[in-house]
Amino acid sequence: MTTQPRMPIESGTPDHFQYMHPTLRRNYGQWAWHERPRPGVLHHVSHTGDQVWTVRAGTQRQMDVGTIRKLCDIADQYADGYVRFTIRSNIEFMVADEKKVKPLIEALTKEGFPIGGTGNSVSMISHTQGWLHCDIPGTDASGVVKSLMDELHAEFIHEEMPNRVKITTSCCQINCGGQGDIAINIQHTKPPKINHDLVANICERPSVVARCPVAAIRPAMVNGRPSLEVDEKKCVCCGACYPPCPPMQINDPEHSKIAIWVGGKNANARSKPMFHKLVAAGIPNNPPRWPEAAAVVKKILRVYKQDAHDWERMGEWVERIGWPRFFQLTELPFTKYHLDNWRGARASLNASTHIRF
Amino acid sequence: MTTQPRMPIESGTPDHFQYMHPTLRRNYGQWAWHERPRPGVLHHVSHTGDQVWTVRAGTQRQMDVGTIRKLCDIADQYADGYVRFTIRSNIEFMVADEKKVKPLIEALTKEGFPIGGTGNSVSMISHTQGWLHCDIPGTDASGVVKSLMDELHAEFIHEEMPNRVKITTSCCQINCGGQGDIAINIQHTKPPKINHDLVANICERPSVVARCPVAAIRPAMVNGRPSLEVDEKKCVCCGACYPPCPPMQINDPEHSKIAIWVGGKNANARSKPMFHKLVAAGIPNNPPRWPEAAAVVKKILRVYKQDAHDWERMGEWVERIGWPRFFQLTELPFTKYHLDNWRGARASLNASTHIRF
């Protein structure tokens, strides 16, 4: 008899209570209010009278087991053995006793984990795969995020921004990193170079044709073999054809640039959610430290910090002062590329005399 | 020698100073402030110290020479012989002496011209051609306007609305009447019936085909003669094919209905200009007095008058209270037809949790 292959246990999403700090478990759905005693620390109080202090620390997300075990050691020694991760790959340690906060912070600090990311700080940048793992990346997320977080470290461990700042990165125009107060995204600037030798073997041509948002691709015979052809005048260099058809080589060491977007917002607090808007482009994709991109991000943050009112998210601030002033204050050029010409572009045009001089 | 035909003097737009009340001419560009001593009367004061009182009265726009001469008589007798017309076909008499205001008002009133239309009143409804003159109308503008102004007379001669109310009518979907706080427009509900016998003679088929916003028309042979065919599933009954091709009979005694739109705004005061939005449809096109349309308009005005804050235009009021409450207060049904499905419709969808309960 041959051994049966092991079939998976289709257990789905596991029960969270088994991994939850007992104070959280006991007060599930009963929390009354919270405050932030200092950057990186939250203090939640329950209707039952229970209290919990959370210490938040930054991580590199792509962690070696050594790092994770170190965090586990700290959890065991200082924080009852429980942790959780935030959507931004920060780690949180919960303790029910205020006295445990200080030693916990010290231990984390000693091991090089920055404490912060709460309240009006710049939290960890949303992290994507990049050259480390993705099959279509124009840059490396890990490197961009590490470089920028090094530069923004002070803003992570302090809460000195007008409101919380959520930065995202995306290593291609697909935008796995999502919308952000600031988004640092790859923007291709040249149409794909087609490797005709490979198309015939690899591509399902109709599905590639279907992916193009501007219908710039058509099937063609090249050197007697089925291939594809791109209408370079139509092509908007989005890279959508590349995942289904790797011979459509969109990534280019020189022409895959970085663009910076501002004012995305997911929360419904005050204003409705917003999309981020293009503010700078043509920035070199410059490993290992992307200094040009970092400079633009820092400039924008500096101006925001100086000029915005309390509780104004980046996009709300710009709406109050107006985009002309944003470009003036940040000294970024406003170009024809900033004018939208995609579907629904009209909604972005100023159809009024509302102008600040 | 044959007589030469008279060639026109291409004089263009005439000089306005020759027809302008002397006080206006003297103070051209020098006005300092104004107030409204009573509905229908404006009092303007110049930096030179000059003053002028304006009395505004409603007219039927489509005037017989008798009516115009009567107005001229009044101008001569009570108002220095000068008048002007507003964009809404109201007539204005200017006098430089306050004492002339009362007799002027009495004379106009005696002759049946309502005094009002200023400030927070419902001014004259913007007037289009309709059955009296246009070649494509679904209803009669003169009749609709007369009927409604009869019903709204009290709101014309008083200033009791939260802000000025600008109503428009359009006797087809072309919308010569423009955007309004309330717009009363024809809305066709069935595709054009094609008079195939006529198409061949009258129509330039390609140009008709090009007019259709949804590409529902194609050339076809019918009974062996060139004609047109409408894809009735695609057709949105807009009537755009009718002016270039009268055999595309869109007007229908039963199925050309009236729709009512709310919240259009041209001024940049406070909020930016806005488009009006569909609120009611399927209203019978019911001459000679269109009571069903009048009822809806009056209901909307009643609710606006009660609920809006001072200086809130109709659209601004609805934005503050939210559309769900508008439909609740006016008791108008909200249907699937209110959901936009035209280009750019997405911008009209609620992409947030901002909801009033």
Place this chain on the structure above:
Amino acid sequence: MSKKTHDTPMLDQLESGPWPSFVTGLKRLAKDKEMVVDLLGQLEHSYKTRKGYWKGGTASVIGYGGGVIPRFSEIAEKFPASKEFHTIRIMPAPGMHYTSDILRKFCDIWEKHGSGLIALHGQSGDIMLQGCTTENIQAAFDEVNELGFDMGGAGPAVRTSMSCVGHARCEHSCYDEGRAHREVLNNFIDDIHRPALPYKFKFKFSGCANDCMNSIQRSDMAVLGTWRDDIQVNQAEVKNFVKAKGREYVINNVITRCPTRALTLRNDDTLDVDNRNCVKCMHCINVMTRALSPGKDRGVTILAGGKRTLKIGDLMGTVIVPFMKLESDDDFAKLVELGRSIIEFWAENGLEHERCGEMIERIGLNNFLEGLGIEVDPNMVNHPRTNPYVRMDGWDDEVARLKQAKAG
């Protein structure tokens, strides 16, 4: 008069009520005019059957290609006297000012050659002399033309324009609308009278952001007054206003209504204006007419591409010139030039029956501005693009060019 009038039971119902009745007016005319007798008959027939019965055709005056709207009855067999019922469009003076004298002259001419029905005014601002036979058009127009009035626009032409009362009687007025109106329009006389453009083209002029001429939504090129320095505040009048109305009224009706929250009522009942953030919306000035006025450094904002519904949906104009002065002869010449470049670019690039705004929508604002040689400006948008679907390989060159343009 001899001709028997038709029964008009439905129209008769429009003679009652407090608003002036056009039916009563028509009946008055019918006493002398057979044409109006039958017009009333046809109109009653429309009311009964809920359908219109006019069709187009051709009618014009010598020398001009447009300006007459020809109307032929489809039921002329029933109502023969109104079988032709054309309209002549005549351009009034800016601001629609009249002496009784000139109005009476219009009445006389129209009584003589037409039906006696005059609309003051059409939605585009024309004096509409309604109801004329083909035969009489020329004579009627000749007399009107001799009065100093000219034919308005119709068809694919520059159209009759409108400007607000403005300088003549409005303290908000930020430029001489009447002059702008005349200088612009009278530079396009050929395009008004000889329709040869892709479609209609309208100019409208409003003296301030209140836009009493609906210019943003209803014209291809809208010229609105504005200013770029500080609002003029008369603090003594502010105090009077606060005293008269109360602080609460002022806060609820002025302070909190400013779209950019640029206003503060100080403790001493004076007003503080954050002029950097004021968007010149006019609201506070509208409410406090004695205390506030537009600034002194006045000019205009220009928008292009407004129009109504067909064929792609309603379009508002888009800012293409955030600010320009409009005082000197040169300034006015520049305004005319701008209008000319727009019309020329559109005449070349617009499709048949495509309004300027539809063309902009099709080709993108970018290309339109480039065609006009106007630099993009962030005031033209509510916000920059939210999508990456744009070809950016010219970025560096463009930035370099802008830098140089700025420097030199």
Place this chain on the structure above:
Amino acid sequence: MSKKTHDTPMLDQLESGPWPSFVTGLKRLAKDKEMVVDLLGQLEHSYKTRKGYWKGGTASVIGYGGGVIPRFSEIAEKFPASKEFHTIRIMPAPGMHYTSDILRKFCDIWEKHGSGLIALHGQSGDIMLQGCTTENIQAAFDEVNELGFDMGGAGPAVRTSMSCVGHARCEHSCYDEGRAHREVLNNFIDDIHRPALPYKFKFKFSGCANDCMNSIQRSDMAVLGTWRDDIQVNQAEVKNFVKAKGREYVINNVITRCPTRALTLRNDDTLDVDNRNCVKCMHCINVMTRALSPGKDRGVTILAGGKRTLKIGDLMGTVIVPFMKLESDDDFAKLVELGRSIIEFWAENGLEHERCGEMIERIGLNNFLEGLGIEVDPNMVNHPRTNPYVRMDGWDDEVARLKQAKAG
């Protein structure tokens, strides 16, 4: 370890600086793992040449069609030990809670079978076990599966979901996110593991309008907590807050920031809420955490169709259920049912590689709602349509139907 490490001058620069360095971590792993030695080599090569060198392929575990992201090196000849570097996606518990014990077990398994590199977490919320050979996938997964964890989504499948910390540690939480997350996801296990949908489908759960899970913009079905009665106000705490911060602070940071101006600070330093106009935006509650809380009649608002850029541009979700309770077993069952109808309708009507939101865009919200049997509601729109391009012959029937539905 024996394998010679590659020179990585560029990556080395990422070891300095205050932020934890992934390079240092990788180097630590490289000590024991040849795979990581070559991974570092390939990555350095990417940094030098500014290009990626992974390609897809196939790799999976028995019984499942998805969940593994296969990566084969295009430059395996240079870096043979990392020629396969697959990722296994594993679904964590709602709220991403862990004991150190379970984390250590993950480390042990991954040290044994994989590279030792774990991402906590991916942007969709997966534990990403990164760097595995084709051969080891099954063994690694089997051990993880025995721990009580299951494979996450990949490909055209229901994806791993995320829910905020919510009930577990947040006073704003308006429903049990963890329960909703599990009940919904665990009802679609087949669709997670056997990709057969038109494209990916994501659920996200946020306990309130702060939307800490970015659900509106990043999920096909977003469930956000809200309430429909009055905000709970503790006036004593309001007074304390005003006392501590000052009236001006409260006015500038709370009162004037309410999007619908629903708040008034009374003269006695208590707060008045116009709950009829409150849009549950959370702002005032966020600022005054001790004084204000969401109401008691809580539930959820549901939006459909959010996603990122490709192919038609970014889409936010649209409200399809303005409010529903989420307390009883029945309520949760209804939530699952709604998810199921959406997925079924989309599976039938969506094109290949068309996200739910793109389908809604293509067919119109109307038809989508009709397909789901959901009545339209004015809360679904910012405003009704602004154009007349709609076929309305069904109006009367529709109004009659609605009236009857309301009555009966």
